[in-house]
Amino acid sequence: MSEEITYADLKFQESGKKENIHEFDGVGIKVYTTLKIETGKLNKMQNFKEELQKNVSLQLIHNKNSSKMIRDLSITLQEIATKLCHELYKREPEHKCKPCPKAWMWHEDSCYRLSDHYETWQKSVVFCSAQNASLLTIKNKSVLEFIKSKKLRRYWLGLPNGEYQDYQNLDETIISSNWLTQRRNDINDRMFCGYIDTQYVYYGDCTFKLKFICEKLANPVEVKSTLLSEIPDGKYS
Template sequence: MSEEVTYADLKFQDSSQTENIQKFDKFEKEGMEKLNKLQNFKEELQRNMSLQLMQNTNSSQKIRNLSIKLEEIATKLCRELYIKNKGNKCKPCPEEWLWHDDNCYLPLSRYQQQKTWQKSDKICSHYNASLLTIKSKSVLEFIKSLQLYHYWLGLSPRKDSTAYRNLDTIIPLDWFTRNTSVISDKMYCGYIYYATFSYTKCTDTKNIICEKLAQSVKIESILMSEVLDRRK
């Protein structure tokens, strides 16, 4: 009798184990299915995010390109207004500064501020500017049109003087990089004399013309200039 009970118990245990195994297999299968769905969802989400990032990048690039184009148009319109009226408010230079290409220029001779070369350089630094440099044909022609007389140039100081040379030959020369420690009382600095340039002692006094980079032209400044011009 005890053997039958034992056998029955074993049959029951086998049946329970089989049922548990089946339930576990089912659970495992369902779990794998859910994991696969989650993996698919994750991959789909990543694809969507990648597409969105690409679209955002493209949109940002289009906005940047549009901003650059608008700034170019604004600069062109402002330049035309400035040619007609030097006092136009859209000019990207401070008041009294002259605008040419991407730079602003301030001749200081009318204030009779003749200074040594080093003092002149410090005065320009006060304006967040530097002494005049001529590095392109466009600037060369602009400076020649100003008919400057005894103005310091931002040429690198040298140890000897030279005879007057035609201003058209100045573009390949070296320009000062603000290493004032190399400048001594015995050095010579460049200056402009109408359509020529030469060197003299850096301790001599000359007129000053400063230059600095022009600010960006703002569209709103052009619109305001138009309004002000119409009121005149």
């Protein structure tokens, strides 16, 4: 009788072990399956991240190229507008596209104003300064030819000097260091300043009263006001 009980107990224990093994195997399969699924999701997310980064990089390159194209186009339009405005300015000196204030002349990238009254050299400097400008200095051939074409008589230039000098041909002034000179005579504190008279530059006492020329940088030409200025019938606004 006891042997039958012992056998039954042993069989029951072995049966319990098999069930435990089956349960363990089932849990292991579930864990493996879950891990495989999650690994698959992680790989998909990684692939999505890499694809997203690639798309962002391509978009940044596209935006950079687009920005360069827009910038180049803007520069081209500005150049076209400036050239067109020059032509309009030749026909109508006070055309609305002109990048200089009214009564100022426009040449290349600068504006010039000829005074209609007389002042000492120092007061001429003050007057120009109040206009956000300075007395004219001739620093290149283009400006030289522009000024010579005006055939000016006795206009102050930005040429202060401490000593009297003989007159010189206007063409020589663009290679002269006098544009950067501002010295005083220590003996009598007298100062001589340069002025233009036709084709020559003379030096006179800075307290004399002469007319003068102011210059300042021109504003950029407005593309819209220029490109829309020409009307189909050939007239200009």
